Amino acid sequence: xxxxxxxxxxxxxxxxxxxxxxxxxVDMTIFTxxxxxxxxxxxxxxxxxxxxEWALPGGxxxxxxxxxxxxxxxxxxxxxxGVEISHLEQVATYGSASRDPRGWSVTISYMALISNNNIxxxxxxxxxxxxxxxxxEIQKNYQLAFDHSTILAECYQRLKSKVxxxxxxxxxxxxxxxxxxxxxxxxxxxxxGIEKKSFRxxxxxxxxxxxxxEMRVGSNRPAKLxxxxxxxxxxxxxRSIEGPRE
Amino acid sequence: xxxxxxxxxxxxxxxxxxxxxxxxxVDMTIFTxxxxxxxxxxxxxxxxxxxxEWALPGGxxxxxxxxxxxxxxxxxxxxxxGVEISHLEQVATYGSASRDPRGWSVTISYMALISNNNIxxxxxxxxxxxxxxxxxEIQKNYQLAFDHSTILAECYQRLKSKVxxxxxxxxxxxxxxxxxxxxxxxxxxxxxGIEKKSFRxxxxxxxxxxxxxEMRVGSNRPAKLxxxxxxxxxxxxxRSIEGPRE
DNA sequence: TATCATAATGTCTTTGTGACACTAACTTAG
DNA sequence: CTAAGTTAGTGTCACAAAGACATTATGATA
Numbered sequence: 001x002x003x004x005x006x007x008x009x010x011x012x013x014x015x016x017x018x019x020x021x022x023x024x025x026v027d028m029t030i031f032t033x034x035x036x037x038x039x040x041x042x043x044x045x046x047x048x049x050x051x052x053e054w055a056l057p058g059g060x061x062x063x064x065x066x067x068x069x070x071x072x073x074x075x076x077x078x079x080x081x082g083v084e085i086s087h088l089e090q091v092a093t094y095g096s097a098s099r100d101p102r103g104w105s106v107t108i109s110y111m112a113l114i115s116n117n118n119i120x121x122x123x124x125x126x127x128x129x130x131x132x133x134x135x136x137e138i139q140k141n142y143q144l145a146f147d148h149s150t151i152l153a154e155c156y157q158r159l160k161s162k163v164x165x166x167x168x169x170x171x172x173x174x175x176x177x178x179x180x181x182x183x184x185x186x187x188x189x190x191x192x193g194i195e196k197k198s199f200r201x202x203x204x205x206x207x208x209x210x211x212x213x214e215m216r217v218g219s220n221r222p223a224k225l226x227x228x229x230x231x232x233x234x235x236x237x238x239r240s241i242e243g244p245r246e
Numbered sequence: 247x248x249x250x251x252x253x254x255x256x257x258x259x260x261x262x263x264x265x266x267x268x269x270x271x272v273d274m275t276i277f278t279x280x281x282x283x284x285x286x287x288x289x290x291x292x293x294x295x296x297x298x299e300w301a302l303p304g305g306x307x308x309x310x311x312x313x314x315x316x317x318x319x320x321x322x323x324x325x326x327x328g329v330e331i332s333h334l335e336q337v338a339t340y341g342s343a344s345r346d347p348r349g350w351s352v353t354i355s356y357m358a359l360i361s362n363n364n365i366x367x368x369x370x371x372x373x374x375x376x377x378x379x380x381x382x383e384i385q386k387n388y389q390l391a392f393d394h395s396t397i398l399a400e401c402y403q404r405l406k407s408k409v410x411x412x413x414x415x416x417x418x419x420x421x422x423x424x425x426x427x428x429x430x431x432x433x434x435x436x437x438x439g440i441e442k443k444s445f446r447x448x449x450x451x452x453x454x455x456x457x458x459x460e461m462r463v464g465s466n467r468p469a470k471l472x473x474x475x476x477x478x479x480x481x482x483x484x485r486s487i488e489g490p491r492e
Numbered sequence: 493t494a495t496c497a498t499a500a501t502g503t504c505t506t507t508g509t510g511a512c513a514c515t516a517a518c519t520t521a522g
Numbered sequence: 523c524t525a526a527g528t529t530a531g532t533g534t535c536a537c538a539a540a541g542a543c544a545t546t547a548t549g550a551t552a
Contacts, residue, residue, distance in 0.1 A: 005294070016288075018316040020304070020309040020310070021267055021268075021269055021270055021271050021307070021309075022267075022307055022309065023267055024267055024268050024270055024341075024352050029522090048251070060267070061267070061268055061341065061350070061352075063266040063267075063268065063349075063350045064266070066343075066345050067342060067344070067545085068341060068342040068343070069339065069340070069341035069342065069352070072341075079513080090338060090339060092336060092341045093315065093336060093354045094315070095270075095307065095314060095315035095318075095354070096315065097309070097312075097313050097314070098311060098313070098429070099549085103309075104307070104309045106270050106307075106315070106352070106354075108339045108341070108352075113537090158541075166541085179497080179499085179500090180498085181501075183524095194541095195498090195540080195541055195542070195543090196500085197501075197502090197540090197541080197542085198539085198540050198541060198542090200500080200501090201539080205539085217549080217550095218498080218549085218550085219497080219498090219549080219550050220497045220498040220499075220548080220549060220550065220552075221497075221498050221499045221500085221547070221548040221549045221550090222498095222499080222548075222549060223498080223499055223500090224499085224500090238485075238486075238538095238539075239484075239485050239508095239539070239540070240484075240485075242540070242541075244503095244541080244542090245506085245541065247505065285508085367538090403549085404513090424530085425530085426529080426530075440510095441509080441510055441511070441512090441532085442530090443509090443510080443512085443531090443532075443533090444508085444509050444510060444511090446531080446532090447508080447509075448508090448509085451508085463518085464518085464519090464529080465518080465519050465520080465528080465532085465546095466517080466518060466519065466527085466528045466529040466530075467516070467517040467518050467528075467529050467530045468517075468529095468530080469529080469530055469531090470530085470531090484507095484508080485508070485509075485539095487509095488509075488510075490511090491510065491511080491537095492509075493552105494549105494551105494552090495550105495551085495552080496539095496549105496550090496551085496552100497548105497549095497550090497551105498547100498548090498549090498550105499545090499546100499547075499548075499549095500541095500545100500546080500547070500548095501544100501545080501546075502543105502544085502545075502546090503542100503543090503544085503545100504541105504542085504543090504544100505541080505542080505543105506539105506540080506541075506544105507538100507539090507540080507541095507545100508536100508537105508538095508540100509536105509537085509538080509539100510535105510536090510537080510539100511534100511535085511536085512534090512535095513532100513533085513534085513535105514531105514532080514533075514534100515530100515531080515532070515533090516529100516530075516531070516532090517528100517529090517530075517531095518527105518528090518529085518530095519526105519527085519528085519529105520525105520526085520527085521524105521525090521526080521527095522523100522524090522526100522528090
């Protein structure tokens with residue numbers, strides 16, 4: 001290095017491959033609701049390492065194709081689901097020498113919520129199979145590749161805690177829904193029942209949904225259909241939802 | 247690729263340098279309180295790129311020295327402050343082709359809280375100067391290197407929102423403190439005054455601090471000294487702190 | 493037309509917070 | 523020695539929002 005060096009001359013001589021740098025990827029926990037069950041998307045790996053094992057969808061950053069991390073994630077999401085994501089949120093980043101046998105690696109995890117409109121899942125060269133599986137069953141009976149069980153657990157935890165004080169579950173439903181459907185979604189994630197009246201008071205006070213004027217007709221009293229207002233996708237409630245008192 | 251390939255033969259032939267991978271670093275927003283002011287640590291860069299500009303402390307992962315991301319962060323923290331960190335939390339990860347002139351890069355940002363016990367800051371080969379600066383002044387009058395202004399803003403935002411519903415500010419104080427000192431710390435970060443009685447009720451209900459039995463003597467009525475209980479470093483309050491009513 | 497199931501609302505109780513007045517304890521000025 | 527001043531700490535009421543639970547509303551179906 002000489003004293004005549006400028007920023008541009010420095011950059012001309014800079015070679016990224018001189019250094020040991022970690023592999024960097026993104027991984028996604030994509031939630032949806034199917035058959036009154038919270039499910040996430042898993043892929044069966046078609047390539048080494050961990051070939052044949054179940055894993056979260058994800059992949060390496062493509063330095064040519066992607067301008068930002070969000071581009072990487074959007075590209076991967078489109079590859080698997082081909083569908084518009086309702087909510088996308090970065091959760092955490094994991095890095096260590098041992099989490100991937102190929103070497104020091106870093107992965108950035110994302111949580112995505114989509115409404116299940118009979119999406120057609122598409123496998124590609126990196127995955128033999130792409131399926132929705134109930135999250136509770138994965139946590140009980142599946143051993144995921146790499147540290148994906150940990151990543152999954154942290155994303156699920158994030159979802160569960162955000163459900164206590166935000167309107168996030170709206171992103172798991174279609175564009176119109178009844179209040180009972182919305183409440184059921186909250187309860188599914190929280191793991192306990194909540195009071196109908198309090199729940200509706202919260203929604204009303206938050207002013208985040210609007211009546212569509214239409215009704216959902218079933219074999220009982222029809223229910224009003226609602227749609228989210230623009231601000232509703234992640235509204236923070238003033239207090240968090242409490243479970244039943246003892 | 248042949249059909250005889252196994253996981254171990256795959257790994258033998260795997261060369262990380264065949265691929266374009268991004269540079270990966272960590273950056274830290276280290277908060278402390280000095281002279282009743284919230285300050286963070288900045289370094290003046292001694293090397294290209296952005297030589298001479300102010301930046302958040304941080305650096306690249308050392309694949310030989312670090313086993314995990316936390317090792318990288320701990321190492322960097324020790325280099326600059328030489329001090330035990332009270333609270334450390336990953337905040338967000340930024341990646342893009344343009345954020346660093348050396349090429350596609352990813353940085354993982356951390357927020358750290360430490361109590362200011364007259365720490366001696368130490369510069370090293372990568373930084374000419376290491377100083378505590380008031381965060382408000384940085385945001386007004388400083389243009390930081392790379393996207394560090396954005397990273398700083400997001401860490402500050404994280405701190406401010408967590409102060410509303412957790413006991414995080416305890417980590418900015420020494421091991422013993424009075425309730426008034428603690429309240430002042432909350433108010434400093436929140437940016438508004440809070441009610442003494444409600445504040446104390448919350449702390450009592452949370453059961454996160456204990457009387458030491460000692461008193462702080464000044465030129466007025468002496469105040470009881472408290473110390474944190476083990477669970478107190480990030481206790482979640484049942485409701486968030488509200489500002490004054492209109 | 494009666495029954496049933498779910499939708500929607502009314503209202504009382506409980507809980508925790510903001511407001512604010514009040515008491516307590518110590519230093520300092522005179 | 524005493525009164526004034528300042529900060530520490532407590533008592534109490536009003537208010538806001540949530541839980542509990544009863545009640546009414548509205549459709550399908552037998």
